Amino acid sequence: MEPIVEIRNASAGYNDDIVLHNISLTVFEKDYIGVIGPNGGGKTTLVRLILGLLQPLQGEIIYHRQLSGSLTGYLPQVSNTDKSFPITVTEVVLSGLMSEKGASGRLTRADRERAAEIMQMMGIYHLRHKSIGVLSGGQMQRAFLGRAIIAQPRLLILDEPNTFVDNKFEHDLYELLSRLNENMAILMVSHDVGTITTYVKTIACVNRNLHYHPSNIITQSQLAAYNCPIQLITHGEVPHTVLGVHNHNHHHHDHD
């Protein structure tokens, strides 16, 4: 497996407040990592660090870029965008190509066709001329997810994708992510630990430190050992000390 991004002994934070202490994490191709941890523990800081929006105070981050193609696609938290900004759904999806296009921002007919395909895949093609302000939470998330994947990134990063969305979309989203995972690595931050562990392959517990857990089963005592105090949500016949069922293959559909 080829590494995509390597974080080596990095510390990061804002001004005097160091949020992440000496963390290391390597994201490989086909990875599907669920990032969990308490609020304020540094989950979003980790995302910003990987995206290069925040420089590490110590340590280093190595990006394994390829000659062509985009390295990261990013689905930010919904609350961070200006919902009344005059921009259409098509333009939002096309803006995901900016890493390829650079400063000139020239778009070709092929780019617009690609955007149309992505919107069809997301089920928002009929909304293509609407401004994003009139969309529902789920529709908006689809548009932003379209932006994140249009450039076919090697690593897709999602920050709390399941906030403000309905159950139907949440289910569709996880199905879609599992399909996308065949071509790109995924790193997903979530507060809904119970749900994500059924879909992700491995878990990263982030609470000022980072503990990588190479499985999608995690127990209460392991969480305690990782210093990762989070509410366990039990569901189905899962024993209440165990999170998730070790069956992450069940949603892998056969393609081709």
Next chain:
Amino acid sequence: MIELFSYEFFRNALWAALLASITCGVTGSYIVARRMVFISGGITHTSFGGIGIAYYLGLNPILGAAVFSVLSAIGIEYISGKTNVREDSAIGILWSLGMAVGIIFVFLTPGYAPNLMSYLFGSILTVGRTDLWLMLALAAVVVFFFVYYYNTILFIAFDEEYARAHRLPVMVFKYIIMSMIALTIVLNIRVVGIILVISFLTIPQATANLFTQNLKKMMIYSVLLGVAGSLAGIYISHYLDIPSGATIIFAFVVMFGIAKLVLNLKIRRVVKQEILTRENY
């Protein structure tokens, strides 16, 4: 009405209104979309400090205003990006400081003191050839830049963080656009005055925004609305013999009011029709 065109001052005023509408329509749409109206107000008033100092030193006031406004524009962008000072507080400080510096230096200037009113409301009927050429050059630069880099400007304005995560030269674009906004403000202060610049930058855009949620269309509509409103203002001010700048503002606001009213009536009619159709079935 036609005989007015035989006067050069009147033709110049019309050209000035057209060029002001173009530069302000384009940059103003960006300002409204990015919610930077207060920032532009800050730049506009800060530039008055430059006018005052230039007067005192016997330099061209527009040059003084240009230096002050570009520096304050870049300063505000820098402050909001890098330091802990709250942006709106910083703007408030620059805003009042600029006006204070301007008034003190205008007062200290020996001899004839320029009329403060002419800087607040401008004098579109006294625009000269040089002003027009400068405005034309700026309009050409602004239109070219926004047309050529439209997608990049839109993407950065919509989600700066996403653009930075994808290594777009975000700061370069922001500084260039801020400088263009500053120069737009300066050249138009001469023509329409400090107060009117802000209305040129916001009222046609807010009116356009009622009808479209697309930045490109908003820019085009704003230019057209700016032309219509300023022409109406110039004519009315001529016939009623009242100050042109204030009349143009009035025309803009009336246009906004009518647009809002028409839109509300339309929405009400649609709702009424929906209720009727529901009752029928």
